[in-house]
Amino acid sequence: MTEISGAHDTSKMANAPAAPAVEAGEIAPDPSQSRLTVDAVERDGSDESRRLQLVIEQRERQLMTAMTENAALTDAVNGLRSRLEDLEKERAEERTALEALLKQASEKLVASEAKLVAVGK
Numbered sequence: 001m002t003e004i005s006g007a008h009d010t011s012k013m014a015n016a017p018a019a020p021a022v023e024a025g026e027i028a029p030d031p032s033q034s035r036l037t038v039d040a041v042e043r044d045g046s047d048e049s050r051r052l053q054l055v056i057e058q059r060e061r062q063l064m065t066a067m068t069e070n071a072a073l074t075d076a077v078n079g080l081r082s083r084l085e086d087l088e089k090e091r092a093e094e095r096t097a098l099e100a101l102l103k104q105a106s107e108k109l110v111a112s113e114a115k116l117v118a119v120g121k
Helices: 031-120
Strands: none
C-alpha cells in the first residue's frame, strides 16, 4: 500500500464527508493500527497462499513418485506375465514330449511282454 507524505491539501477535505463522530467512552481507531491489520491480513493471506503452494508442490511430487512407481510395477507385472506365458508354453511342450516318450515306453513294454509270452510257450 502506498502512503503519500508531505503537505496535505485541506481544500479537498472541506467537500469530503465528515468522519464518524466518536461517542463518549469510545476510543477513536488509530489509522496506523488499521494499516497494520490490513498488512497482517495480507501477510497472513500471503503466508497461507505460500503454505498452500508448498502443499500443492509436495502433493505433485508425491503424485509423480507414485506414477513412476506405478509405471515400474506395471512393467514388472507385464514382464512376469510374459515370463509365465513362456514357462506355460515350455511346460506344455515338455508334457507333450513326456507323453510321447511314455507312449513309446508302453508300446515297447507291451511288445516285450508279447515276446516273453511267445518264448514261454
